[in-house]
Amino acid sequence: MPTVRVLSYNIRSLRDDPVAVARVVRALKPDVVCFQEVPRFMWWRWQRWQLARACGLKVAAGRRACGLAVMTGPRMRRVGREFHLLTRVPELHRRALAIAALEVTESGRTARMIAASTHLDLKDEPRRAHTAELIARLNRARHRFEAPVVLTGDINEEPGGDCWEMLQTGFQDAHAVAPAGEPLTFSAADPQRRIDGVFADREIEIIGCGVPVEGVEVADYPLATDHRPVLAEIRLP
16 A cells, blocks of 8 residues: 655744755655645745745645645645634634645555644643644545545644644544654754644554654754654555
């Protein structure tokens, strides 16, 4: 069955070193990249296009709002996309969910998946409400596209928290199932917390997931952004 490399990466609006971001992404050779905090202000469309080009990717999903994007490598074919603004909370950043329905063919076999990117709030109550909302959105997308889901994002919470537990009710925490590399994602300069994750439907096989420390120049991590990337290698049903 097809194997796919899915990367989740918060790039802090490219305010640090965009060249280092591209070096990290290219070194990890992902098929799918779910970005958080992509540029969304001046020249935002051009900046996203430049990011995709520098990384050897193309934009598959995402809008200006909320700084989310799903990008794909040459193996992946987009068959659908969605973008959902989550319920507005006064005086807080707007949150959203970017979805790309994708197909991949390997050894004559074609499989479909949904790649989703989100970035949840720092405050507990909005984070819980938005988690329930995005789970409902993904349930509908799963049936609409007839494909299993891989949800990635900056959860802004560590394992054991309410939202992490809500996600684990329906999804596999990929790093917990098949740890690879290192667990801690924030900060890039002094990793202390695991607040970024990859969550996959249970019919998806997790081959390995974590912060890569081989095949990449780890010194680029704090140069690129304040989060470390999370890479999951999965096998689709």
